[in-house]
Amino acid sequence: MSHTPLPSTLTRSVEDYLKAIYRLSLGGAPAGTTEIAHLLDLAPASVTGMVKRLSEQGLLEHVPYKGVELTAVGRRAALRMVRRHRILESYLVAFLDYTWDAVHEEAERLEHAVSDGLIERMATALGNPSVDPHGDPIPAPDGTMVELVYTPLSEIPVGQSVELRRVETGQADRLRYFAEHGLVPGAAVMVVARQPFGGPIAVRTSGGEQLLGAELAGLLLCAAGAP
């Protein structure tokens, strides 16, 4: 099955818009221009202008005053950027001694500059991984991705041991904090307490430490039941 070719020359700016709209599209609803503006740190009016241009290019569909959705072409372009980003992060951690909290910024710039060929060479060197250091799934070169569904830690019963599979934050300081306490993908943790109403959660790490915090609830995901 052949694809409509992706536009060959997207600017860095356009690539960032597509990534942002893709991220927002995961929420299910069409992305609002203000949401996009917030993610990209731009004024909403600027987004309206760019959105108009990208619609004309067929990368997204815009219903004025309603919202923005990626077209099939736009989604492939966005997933291509996601693949680049996650392969880059994986490569930097595996081969150039980066820590998982330090790779994001570097990948954020490189993803706009590397060729597809280099990404594939890096992927090969890594053994074609399916997840990156944060446990995020890596889209395939053809732009397909299996979104892995994990159970949020906040839904694991008290007393159960599980394996962390994914740490969903890009914030370097949080990642550093998690890493210091062994909360990385693959780690085993036991839920030891929970506040009422789904609030903060407490876990015991394999190192015997006990940690408490609201961040733990949503940011750490796991495969339910796996020790």
Next chain:
Amino acid sequence: MSHTPLPSTLTRSVEDYLKAIYRLSLGGAPAGTTEIAHLLDLAPASVTGMVKRLSEQGLLEHVPYKGVELTAVGRRAALRMVRRHRILESYLVAFLDYTWDAVHEEAERLEHAVSDGLIERMATALGNPSVDPHGDPIPAPDGTMVELVYTPLSEIPVGQSVELRRVETGQADRLRYFAEHGLVPGAAVMVVARQPFGGPIAVRTSGGEQLLGAELAGLLLCAAGAP
């Protein structure tokens, strides 16, 4: 000794101008705007405009109608780009299976996007090399570079064997041709003939092949006398 800090945010375009002007400055004379335009594939009038802006920023000195020269700050910024480019080329060849004729284009884009930190990590992984795969010297992180002076092959007497040290061309097809016949830095060659008036030259490679061509004269450099 401390340096004037380099401007922290140079655009890709500015970085390319500085690199081009640096290359032309090696010829000794101030660079002309038309020369720069030719190197960057731009209209001469565009160069005049940019040159004006860069002079105001203190990156170069422009004497209207005469020519352009880098200031100390501009030269350091240019050498920083040269280091990035050559470390990147070296890394791609050493660790990601690129051939020396394929790295230029990739490095040309990456050099604008990588952080100084990543370049230094790559340099460390390479063992802090002083020359890149083409034999070109790599500037130090502080922006100093020893320009190695080799004897052009065209000046080696007929019958003498020498070691190639540097292949001075960025043209991928020529590099491929040279590589196919073993003409890479480190190779031993013997000059077997020369046309009158410093014209084309003929060499015998260690593989016993005999090659003739005008390109050989200027593009291949060697350490005189070394076998």
Next chain:
DNA sequence: TGCCAAAATTAGGGGTGCCTAAATTTAATT
């Protein structure tokens, strides 16, 4: 239903960096 606040868009403007076409300067030649 009518009004209000939030969201989104339009209007107008600025910086960058490129272009073409029209001067202008320089340097070489006669």
Next chain:
DNA sequence: AATTAAATTTAGGCACCCCTAATTTTGGCA
């Protein structure tokens, strides 16, 4: 010294992508 061709600069414009301020639309709520 005058002419001329090449190099260079100026003038005027355009595309991109951002901004602020003003206006329009929407959706919820009294």
